[in-house]
Amino acid sequence: MKILDIALKDMLQSFRSVFAVMLMFVEPIMITGLIYFAFGGLGGGGSDGLDLPMTRVVVANQDQADATSGISAGNEVTKILQSEELADFLEVTMAEDEAAARAAIDDRKADVAVIIPAEFSKAMTVSGARATITLYHDPTLTLGPGIVKAVIDGIMDGFSGYKITADITEKQLARQGQTMGPDTLRALAISYTQWAQNQNTTEGASADPTISLRGPSGSRTPDDSPLAGILGPVMAGMLIFFVFFGGAYTAQSIVKEDEIGTLARLSTTPTPSATILGGKLVSVFLMVLVQSIVLLISSALIFKIQWGEPAGVIAMTLSMLVAAAGFGILVASFIRNTRQGGVMLGGVMTLCGMVGGLFTAGFNTPSGTFDIISRFVPHGWALDGWKLAMSRASISEVLVPAAVLLGMGVLFFVIGTMLFRKRFA
Amino acid sequence: MRILDITLKDLSQIVRDWKISLFLVVMPFMFTLFFSATSAPAEADARLPVGVVNHDPDGVLSARLIETFEGSQAIRIVSLKEAEESQVDSLIEKETYAAIVIIPEGYSRQLLAGEDIRPEVIAISDRPAGHSAVTAIRGDIKRVLSAAKGAQLSAEVADSRQPFAGDAARQAYLEEGITLANAAWDNPPISTEMKAATRIDTERSQSTNPAAQSSPGMIVMFAVFGLITSATVLVAERKSQALQRMLTTPVHRWEIIAGHLLAMALVTFLQQAVLVGLGQFLLGVDYLSAPVGILLVMAALALWTASLGLLISALVKGEEQVIIWAMIAMFLFSALGGAWFPLEFAGKAFSTIGHLTPTAWAMDGFQNIVLRGGGNGSVLMPVGILMAYAAAFFGLAVWRFRFE
Structure with a gap:
């Protein structure tokens, strides 16, 4: 009973501290909220939930229409760039010439200049002719120019595909001593264009003609929102970081009580030191339990994060709690006074969070070396486990990182408790 | 003071x-x-790792597809070992590969016959690496499909002028067309180039730092x-x-x-x-x-x-x-x-x-x-x-x- 009294007193103290509440509950939600807002979570996002940035494109179309066929491929490219389908993420204006387009980028009035050369249509119609479209872009940008390049490459591949079809037909007919003629060329153009349009209109749909796309079996489907794909790991990173921080912050109360003398006063009462230490440990465990539950539920409600199947979530929550409580007690056992505590907690937790990949979760896939290093800290195993749980991996797969976390937690707990017992003996 | x-x-x-x-x-x-x-890229080759299982090893189109993947600037292909083939889902979950492509048996033959057959791609496409890999794979496959379509159209034109002597002659004409189209795709007539608007010379450019x-x-x-x-x-x-x-x-x-x-x-x-x-x-x-x-x-x-x-x-x-x-x-x-x-x-x-x-x-x-x-x-x-x-x-x- 005394254990619970001590634990409840500590919890009450923690909940009364605005600093602790901010640190344990508000900051993880706030950081994830900022990412949510950044990537289109507060309206404005597309149907897939991801809000694509608007890229300002300036087009310098210097193309001269083919004299015989009248084809102006440059105009076709410009029309596609100005089409309604692309209007949600491309804001297209026209420049008088190449110099004006380049100046618009240099003066930061546009993000990407599409410079269509004079011989562009010729490359479409004359055998052996070639042309290159230049994309001149702001060097601080990568995503916008990447999107424009993908769009242009798609158009170029369509044009090149037609040109190559016409060229090989002409070559093969020539080998048989025949010529193509304008009617055949026109028929080829119609057939190829219809086929290419069919390829593009069904791309991404279930009837995608190029590939049959699926996610890992039993996992999310490829139709899941990209925003959820970023937010889930980000929130998992924040959950782990702040739960471990919360555990260590609560465990610090032993040091605080020692410093202000209440621990010594408590030891004059008929309370065994094992009970006092036990109460402190229970408070750490209960605090991180409450923190985890609040963060899991609130993030699921606010950001619609799907943490996974109940069995995986329970296994990960419990193992993370043991690891966070054990790690907190171990770190606190090295802290001599509360002045040292802030630096120790800040330094150790930040370092472990970094090594464990918590700050880049959702954005970067860890490379081989980072992946190996992340296994030396419980944070890395926790992130691995939550990622598996969120992707609805089988419980046997989730249990591997959960078991490692549990083992680490128990080990930290035993060492931390021994150090504290020795210190307060 | x-x-x-x-x-x-x-x-x-x-x-x-x-x-x-x-x-x-x-x-x-x-x-x-x-x-x-x-x-920063962890390895000298910064391309995304993509696993490939080719069940159509003798096919003309699948061979071309592998060649196209190998020349990609976005993905780096790795042939999956037999033991790995049964673990494709787990390999994607663990992010060992950004995507895995499985080319089905008879891919080239069925595609040239005009049948609907597609490589299976396993990826978590809502993650940045998965999305980029799928986009690159799709682009490469479209080029191979375009070469096949070009060859088919060329064969149709030839057939309409002077019908082929038989299936073998048609097949030979088709394969010749594919070879020509593939060679043309190696150096397409129209291309794009990116240039960063910076006054810093290329050697000192910071855009990749x-x-x-x-x-x-x-x-x-x-x-x-x-x-x-x-x-x-x-x-x-x-x-x-x-x-x-x-x-x-x-x-x-x-x-x-x-x-x-x-x-x-x-x-x-x-x-x-x-x-x-x-x-x-x-x-x-x-x-x-x-x-x-x-x-x-x-x-x-x-x-x-x-x-x-x-x-x-x-x-x-x-x-x-x-x-x-x-x-x-x-x-x-x-x-x-x-x-x-x-x-x-x-x-x-x-x-x-x-x-x-x-x-x-x-x-x-x-x-x-x-x-x-x-x-x-x-x-x-x-x-x-x-x-x-x-x-x-x-x-x-x-x-x-x-x-x-």
């Missing part, structure tokens, strides 16, 4: 605590190194965080009534505020100087191509963060509140200002609001020199806006400042 005395007193109080250096210099530098390292984003980003973020130390000194003085006592001396109120403001600005400026030096000499970020411009940005950022620190210390009562508000300011201004990730990655609303923040202008100032290769003059606008923000925050702080 009195202003300087107050400033020096604050500075000596701050530097006396060795632990401060952890937050002011060591931690931001660690973060810069970490984010640069995680953004991940530290060119993370170093200024961390400088800006920790400049805001660093105000905790100096703002705490001011709050502690108010709590201990040292500020009130100062009012009994012949020092003017404005001199006291200016002295503390100068201390805060100097701490942030020196912190930036150390981080700029580390960025220049250890991470290869070319800050010193326009030293005067960099000094101007640093000074303006220091003055703005000092004004923010003064405002926070004017509004709060205890040291813990300083930490809370400084952290909130750090998160908000860093994320909105593009210190965590470039604002171009964010949505319209976020990036529009973000571009209004002083941190976005500080990032602009740094990047105008580091990435755009602009000279000292390129920072004048960002510096001017930062100074205007500094003046506004300073005005608010003085208005709300309490000595008691």
Whole structure:
């Protein structure tokens, strides 16, 4: 009973501290909220939930229409760039010439200049002719120019595909001593264009003609929102970081009580030191339990994060709690006074969070070396486990990182408790 | 002179605590190194790893598909071993591969016969690596399909003029067409090229140096965080009534505020100087191509963060509140200002609001020199806006400042 009294007193103290509440509950939600807002979570996002940035494109179309066929491929490219389908993420204006387009980028009035050369249509119609479209872009940008390049490459591949079809037909007919003629060329153009349009209109749909796309079996489907794909790991990173921080912050109360003398006063009462230490440990465990539950539920409600199947979530929550409580007690056992505590907690937790990949979760896939290093800290195993749980991996797969976390937690707990017992003996 | 005395007193109080250096210099530098390292390719080949299982090893189109994948600038293919084939889902879950492509048996034959057959692609396409890999795979397959379609159309034209003698003749004509089309696709008639608008020559270009984003980003973020130390000194003085006592001396109120403001600005400026030096000499970020411009940005950022620190210390009562508000300011201004990730990655609303923040202008100032290769003059606008923000925050702080 005394254990619970001590634990409840500590919890009450923690909940009364605005600093602790901010640190344990508000900051993880706030950081994830900022990412949510950044990537289109507060309206404005597309149907897939991801809000694509608007890229300002300036087009310098210097193309001269083919004299015989009248084809102006440059105009076709410009029309596609100005089409309604692309209007949600491309804001297209026209420049008088190449110099004006380049100046618009240099003066930061546009993000990407599409410079269509004079011989562009010729490359479409004359055998052996070639042309290159230049994309001149702001060097601080990568995503916008990447999107424009993908769009242009798609158009170029369509044009090149037609040109190559016409060229090989002409070559093969020539080998048989025949010529193509304008009617055949026109028929080829119609057939190829219809086929290419069919390829593009069904791309991404279930009837995608190029590939049959699926996610890992039993996992999310490829139709899941990209925003959820970023937010889930980000929130998992924040959950782990702040739960471990919360555990260590609560465990610090032993040091605080020692410093202000209440621990010594408590030891004059008929309370065994094992009970006092036990109460402190229970408070750490209960605090991180409450923190985890609040963060899991609130993030699921606010950001619609799907943490996974109940069995995986329970296994990960419990193992993370043991690891966070054990790690907190171990770190606190090295802290001599509360002045040292802030630096120790800040330094150790930040370092472990970094090594464990918590700050880049959702954005970067860890490379081989980072992946190996992340296994030396419980944070890395926790992130691995939550990622598996969120992707609805089988419980046997989730249990591997959960078991490692549990083992680490128990080990930290035993060492931390021994150090504290020795210190307060 | 009195202003300087107050400033020096604050500075000596701050530097006396060795632990401060952890937050002011060591931690931001660690973060810069970490984010640069995680953004940089781990291996010489930075392409995304994609596993391939080819059940159509003798097919003309599948062979071409593998060739096209091998020439890709976006993906690096790895033939899966037999043992791995049964674990494709797990390999994707563990992110060993960004995607896995399974080319079905009879792919080439059925495709040339006009039947619907597609390679199976396993990927988590809502993750950035998975999405990029799928886009690249789709583009490569479309080129192979286009070659096949071109050959088919050519064969149809030939057949319409003079029917083939039999299936073998048709097949030979088709395969010849595919060979010609593939050769043409190796050097397509129309192509695109990317050119960055920078005055920095290609050899010194920073566009591929991940530290060119993370170093200024961390400088800006920790400049805001660093105000905790100096703002705490001011709050502690108010709590201990040292500020009130100062009012009994012949020092003017404005001199006291200016002295503390100068201390805060100097701490942030020196912190930036150390981080700029580390960025220049250890991470290869070319800050010193326009030293005067960099000094101007640093000074303006220091003055703005000092004004923010003064405002926070004017509004709060205890040291813990300083930490809370400084952290909130750090998160908000860093994320909105593009210190965590470039604002171009964010949505319209976020990036529009973000571009209004002083941190976005500080990032602009740094990047105008580091990435755009602009000279000292390129920072004048960002510096001017930062100074205007500094003046506004300073005005608010003085208005709300309490000595008691």
